[in-house]
Amino acid sequence: MENKNCFHCGLSIVIEEKIVFDEKEFCCNGCKTVYEIFSLNDLTCYYDFEKSPGATPQDINGKYDFLDNESIVAKLLEFQEESTAIVSLSIPHIHCSSCIWILENLQRLQKGINTSQVNFPEKKVRINYNPENVSLKNIVHLLSSIGYEPYISLENYETGKSNIDRSLTYKLGVAFFCFGNIMLLSFPEYFEVKEFWLDNYRPFFRWLIFALSLPSFLYSASGYYVSAIKSIKSKMLNIDIPIALGIVVMFIRSTFDIVMDYGSGFFDSLTGLIFFMLLGKMFQIKTYSFLSFERDFKSYFPIAITKINQDATEESIPVYEIEKGNRLLIRNQELIPVDGILISDKAEIDYSFVTGEAVPITKKSGDKVFAGGKQIGKVIEMEVLHSVSQSYLTQLWSNDVFQKKVEQKHKTITDSISRYFTPILLLIAFAGFGYWIFFDANTAFNVFTAVLIVACPCALALTAPFTMGNMLRIFGNKHFYLKNALVIEQLAKVDTIVFDKTGTITTNSKSNISYEGKILDDTNLSMLKSVLRASNHPLSRMLYDFLPEAKRLQLDAFEEITGKGIQAVAGGVSIQMGSANFIGEKGQSEMQQTSVHIRIGEEYFGKYIFNNQYREGLSELFDKLSSQYQLKVLSGDNEGERSLLETILPKGTEMIFNQKPEQKLEFIKALQDQGKNVMMVGDGLNDAGALAQSNVGISISENVNVFSPACDAILDAKEFKKLHYFLKLSQKSISTIKMSFTLSLLYNVVGLSFAITGNLLPLVAAIIMPLSTITIVSFVTIMSNYYSRKIK
Incomplete structure (x- = not known):
């Protein structure tokens, strides 16, 4: 009876049982249905990447009814808001480029799916969908109907464990067993033992060696054959082709030697060859996974979070020390590092790092807030549900939305x-x-x-x-954390370095602050302290630490306008802090000083003057860098400290003041138009645009939970003076x-x-x-x- 292969899954079909549709032959109605789905949605180029790439869809009637239970679905989801949910599903059948292509085009098959990304090494697909239009159960049914049934185990999701592929270990074990025994049985041949061996048992031992070589040849080396065949089918020659050819030639030659009684063949070499190559592969995989683990573990952001203790005191702790049940304080523009329950009455959360959508979501007391959100507005408090996931934060940072498209020279x-x-x-x-x-x-x-x-x-x-x-x-x-390995290559190409001033070359912790103006009573100081508590700007943090302890007030409103200042309402009284222009005091002279002006209600009180302290080792660092790089300083402040900077920095360092965030971005762009490779070093707050525009954007972190996806690297402020060292090492x-x-x-x-x-x-x-x-x-x-x- 003639056999043919199914167009979809490649399984052989009996000619009498074939199902013909669109002049193509299928083994069952399931495969035909998948082809119909792809055909109707103009996705038939799925079959162009690889011949018969699909799998026969399984009957899953009733299997996933548990996904109707919202509490179970909530455990599976990474993120869930009204119009956005994100889930990562394990898909064991992912095996080729066709699989990747179809799984990254799910939005064309199902309305409500926004995006889907495949992680090929882990055989997972991460799906961003709208739960108002499609349920997780619908998505799982869709995947199953096209032959990509997901593996779902609540135990795995709760413990974080995943299925480990041990096939290489088993193959290595079989290869070692065969190799060891064949070597032992080959000793008489090696030493040419005559008489007893020659007369009686040589043919028997040779065929025993042949039999022992079969598991190694057929099973242990099977990965090389499969890879070679796939490579030939796709018309691309990979390294497994010569390896597979070498193994097959050795096996045929050795079998021929035994059959013709020419000798014992090369079965010892053959099984040894397979064993040592698998050992090399195991070593390679283990080393890769080691580096991958180190990357996940070491890539945590050097950020801190403010923890509220039981006695109501506040302390700054590293994010990886957060524990379930902790109470956290989240300021304006701070990243929420963990899932938790909102304690404050109301919050505006921007989830653009997670979803790509920059529209803030309003949350009320008792609502769940997810890791990766950014607090906008007044300070909030939350209770922690889970400890921090380093890999999740790294995933946010590495989101494709924020990647710079750069050619990798060495990869090419x-x-x-x-x-x-x-x-x-x-x-x-x-x-x-x-x-x-x-x-x-x-x-x-x-x-x-x-x-x-x-x-x-x-x-x-x-x-x-x-x-x-x-x-x-x-x-x-x-303490220099890079987004990915490509950043090292970009660092090595840099020829121009642009520094922000406030919070970058100046330090947040040291500053001589003086006040000029009307006397502030305890009520006014409480208002100022409460407003500053919600801000993450370097000057705000310095001023907050400088002011004496005061009673904390509830803020009715809070808004921080980048590059200008803060306006808030506390107890019905409006408070404005920032530049003289921002608070409406244009007559105030701001030359020769960095200052923050204060207006409470309708009354102008005065200003806090900052005599900035520059980072330790700044002069030595600039001297080292000036010999190899063009150096420039951009600042949103006035020219008050130009003369001081000229004495600290090398001659020829360009300094530009009164720069708004958009002007900083244009400055970087102009340098790039001149053919410069620009590195921008900023604090991540007012510099997000410039950091994103630069070839390499480095954000300085000083014990503050500010996270900018625009930056390529985060440098712990204590290591600032080592910047030249990091560039040279790159x-x-x-x-x-x-x-x-x-x-x-x-x-x-x-x-x-x-x-x-x-x-x-x-x-x-x-x-x-x-x-x-x-x-x-x-x-x-x-x-x-x-x-x-x-x-x-």
């Missing part, structure tokens, strides 16, 4: 080399075999296999990721990558020259291959650690 180089690597390797292998076959068949097969195994672009491909990964860890340990990272590229190419040239001359056995090649990976990883780790200690 690696991709280019890898593209030509396999065809050249196959050409060398066949040329070597063709040459040696006329002299010695044994050597010809050895040369062919050794060439295919020893030359591997793995070390080449690992060079950049491991160097960058190790540097991310080194930077993190020194340049050395690129040098390390170049050295590692050279080392890797040299390894391949030397390895191939030994292999093609017949001086390298396949087993030795299999041992050398993972050793090359270990060598490269060790080299980049040692070099990056060496530079991190050597650079001053």
Whole structure:
């Protein structure tokens, strides 16, 4: 009976049971229905990425009825508001580019789904949807109907555990068992033991060795065959093709030797080869996951949150010390780092970091607020439901919405080399075999296999990721937190550095503050202190710390206008604080001083004058930077401190004052139009636009929970004087990558020259291959650690 394959899932179908639709053949109505869904929604290019990529949809009637229970759904969701909910679902069937494409186009299949993003290594899809238009149950049914049934386990969601794929461990175990036993059984052949062995048991042991090689050949090495076949089908040659070819050739040659009684074959080398290659793969995966873990753990933001103690005192604690049941104080523009219950009567929360929508959501007392929201307006209090999730905060920071589209030079180089690597390797292998076959068949097969195994672009491909990964860890340990590895490459290209003044080159903690004006009584001081308590601006924080303790008042209204000042209402009385122009006192002279003017009700009281304290080591840092970079200082303040700055900073440092946030952005843009690679260093409050526009945006963090997705890096204020060190270390990272590229190419040239001359056995090649990976990883780790200690 003739067999054909299903157009959707690729399973063989009996010709009599086939279902024909649109001139295509399907194995069942489920596959036909999926094709119909794709066809009706103009999604048939799903089949262009890979032939028969789908899976037969399973019957799930009643299986997901538990998703009608809102309390269960709430446990599964990462985020939930009136018109937006976000869920991450595990999809075991994700396996190719077609899967990614269809799962990232779910919004075309179902109204109410806004966006969907696939995490291919973890086989997860993160779906942002509108719960008013579509339920989670509908989404799960949709996924199941197109062959991507999700795996949902409440236990996994509550404990944070996920299914671990142990298939590589099992394959490695089988390969080791086969390799070890075949080596033992091959000893008589190695030592050429005659008489007893020769006369009685040699044929039996040879066939026993053959049988023991089968699990290793068929099961342990199966990943290489599958990858090679998929690569050939997609018309792209990957490194698994020569490896799979080498294994198959060795197996056929060895079987032929035993059948024809020419010898015992190369089954010891074959199983050893598979074992050592899987060992290399295991090492690679473990090292990657280690770096990934370090990245998640070390990438927490160096931000603090204000905790309210039981005695009503306030203390600043790191976000990772937050515990369930803590009471937190959230100021204007502060990030909510954890899920919690709102205690204050009302709050305006901006969830744009999570959803991309910048419309604030009004919450009332008792409502749940989610991590990732940003408080807008007066100060609020909340009670913590869960401790902080570092990976969740990192995910917010790495949201695609805020990514800068920059070409990765080293990734491009690696991709280019890898593209030509396999065809050249196959050409060398066949040329070597063709040459040696006329002299010695044994050597010809050895040369062919050794060439295919020893030359591997793995070390080449690992060079950049491991160097960058190790540097991310080194930077993190020194309190310089980068959004991703690409930032290191961008830091190395910088030629112009622009600094904000207030809160960046000046410190929040030290300032000589004096007051000029009418006397402020206790009621007025209480009003000022209560208003300043809600603000995160560097001058507000300094002034708040400077003012004496006073009774806290409830604010009826609060608004902070970027670059101008604050207006609030407390007990029916209006309070304005900020520049003279902002509070309506244009006659006040602001030259030669940084000041905050005060108006309470209709009465102008006076101003607080700030004699800024500049950061420790500022002059030395600018001296070091000036030799290699163009330096510029932008400030929203007046020119009051120009003369002082001219004595501190190197000659030629451009200083521009009275800059509004939009003017800072235009200044950066103008520099980029001149071909400059610009790094902006700011406090993340008034500089968000400039940070986003710059090639590299660094936000200085000083014990304040301010989070700007626009920045590429966050620098702990205590490490400000090390900025030159970090820039130099970034340049050395690129040098390390170049050295590692050279080392890797040299390894391949030397390895191939030994292999093609017949001086390298396949087993030795299999041992050398993972050793090359270990060598490269060790080299980049040692070099990056060496530079991190050597650079001053």
